[in-house]
Amino acid sequence: MIDMIRQWRHVFKLDPDREITDEALDQVCMSGTDAIIVGGSSGITYDNTVDLMSRVRRYELPCVLEVSDLEAVVPGFDGYLIPMVLNTTDSRWIIGQHQQAIERYGYLIPWDLLITEGYIVLHADSTVARLTGADTELTTEAAVAYAQAGERLLNLPIIYMEYSGTFGDMELVGETHRQLERSHLIYGGGIDTAEKAGQAAQVADTIVVGNIVYSHLNQALETVQAVKGEQSNT
Ligand SMILES: CC(C)=CCC/C(C)=C/CC/C(C)=C/CC/C(C)=C/CC/C(C)=C/CC/C(C)=C/CC/C(C)=C/COP(=O)(O)OP(=O)(O)O
Ligand SMILES: O=P(O)(O)OC[C@@H](O)CO
Numbered sequence: 001m002i003d004m005i006r007q008w009r010h011v012f013k014l015d016p017d018r019e020i021t022d023e024a025l026d027q028v029c030m031s032g033t034d035a036i037i038v039g040g041s042s043g044i045t046y047d048n049t050v051d052l053m054s055r056v057r058r059y060e061l062p063c064v065l066e067v068s069d070l071e072a073v074v075p076g077f078d079g080y081l082i083p084m085v086l087n088t089t090d091s092r093w094i095i096g097q098h099q100q101a102i103e104r105y106g107y108l109i110p111w112d113l114l115i116t117e118g119y120i121v122l123h124a125d126s127t128v129a130r131l132t133g134a135d136t137e138l139t140t141e142a143a144v145a146y147a148q149a150g151e152r153l154l155n156l157p158i159i160y161m162e163y164s165g166t167f168g169d170m171e172l173v174g175e176t177h178r179q180l181e182r183s184h185l186i187y188g189g190g191i192d193t194a195e196k197a198g199q200a201a202q203v204a205d206t207i208v209v210g211n212i213v214y215s216h217l218n219q220a221l222e223t224v225q226a227v228k229g230e231q232s233n234t
């Protein structure tokens, strides 16, 4: 799983709780992006997750589920991203829900398809920050220390800098990236133009584009070229 994810430079995150037409989904899946992450922080159900998975499954690209709700763990994805929020004091979002999931699904869990992500949530005015009670007011040094705790103490393969809904501090993300030795750094939040996609791609290993798919599809599609074009020039 991690070897596949390390190849990804650009991914779209699609939310089962939001409407997308077949035509728009076709453009997203044929855009040249590296993968589709299915996920969201609220309104995720078993049914809307199955529905979106089966629609994305018509295409050849990898499709993984970012698990955010115990009730919406659906078999049939290529992989499962398991978030652990590093910058919260509420243990439910660090390990509590995970313990319950393992107790519930036990021997059904295909462990080799699971990858843990150390989430650092940085946008105070976002659903995920409110839900998890994350301490979003971090200096660069504090963010780096969370990332290093995830990498070196918890051995997490992925650190996810989450600015969902706003474009983040590229200096902070870049410094965090420089201080990581092994973990793969994913950046997501507020990428709504090709230019922002290019900036984020310079400081992160993988960039994630979410909300803009639903409001300005053409701009969302342009983010792919910004990243994949940059790749073909190197
Ligand atoms: C039966 C079978 C085949 C099972 C498959 C195996 C499997 C996957 C078993 C489960 C194993 C396991 C350990 C699961 C974990 C369960 C769980 C619920 C953990 C908690 C995860 C967590 C910390 C959630 C908090 C929210 C969060 C970090 C969500 C990530 C996604 C995210 C931030 C989306 C952004 O949300 P969005 O809605 O777009 O936000 P905006 O409103 O701001 O746009
Ligand atoms: O929706 P946006 O702001 O693009 O953020 C993408 C992703 O990081 C959300 O989890």
Ligand SMILES: [Mg+2]
Binding pocket: 015, 040, 164, 210, 211
């Ligand atoms: Mg969103």
